[in-house]
Amino acid sequence: MAEHYSSFDRSGRRWLLQRLTAVFLIGTLAFHFFLLHFVNHASEIRFAGTQARMDEVGYFSMMVLFLVAATFHGVNGVYNALVNMGLDGTQKRVVGGVLALSGVLLIGQGIRVALAMAGVI
Template identity: 60%
Template sequence: MAERYSSFNPGGTLWLLQRVTAAFLVAVLAFHFFLLHFVHHAYEVTFLGSQARMSSILYFSLMVLFLVTATFHGVNGIYNALINQGLTGTKRTVVKWTLVIASAVLIGNGLLTAIAWTDLIDIGIRGIFG
């Protein structure tokens, strides 16, 4: 029988974070599906409606947390799958830093998109200088 191997140390921090992020992603995806398929039907979803939802600080925060969590969960899973396939040495270091940079770019772009989709910045500027 084949021996089971995993780069995750059961009970370790990355092992725990992979499971916690999976549970969070399932809950947020269920919320998303319910909100955008039962509360608002597909034909009712508009850009202005999406902008209104994103302008709620609670919804905005949830979507940003979703972005960061999904990125971590996906990249951590890919990295550990590659380690399980035998990635070692310099290649492992190059892959790790490539994934870190790709994650930072993805999260940065996602944040810029999320911010552009709201009127939160305008409200904040008007509140300060208004």
């Protein structure tokens, strides 16, 4: 039988964060679908409604946390998939740096959009 290999160290922080962000994302996505697809139907969603929701501190905070969790979960998952495929050495450091920078830029842009939607900037 083939040996199981994973770049995740099961006692590591990134392994735990990958699992925690997955649970958070599932819960947040369930909330999103319930609120924006069952309570309000797609045809009823308007820009003004989005602004009104983003004005609420709880909703705004949850969306920013969702952004950070989704970005970490995605970037960390892609990085570990590449490491599992054999990425190592200089390439591993460069890809890790590019993915980290991409994640920071994505979070920065997402927060900028969230603040604009909330009418802060």
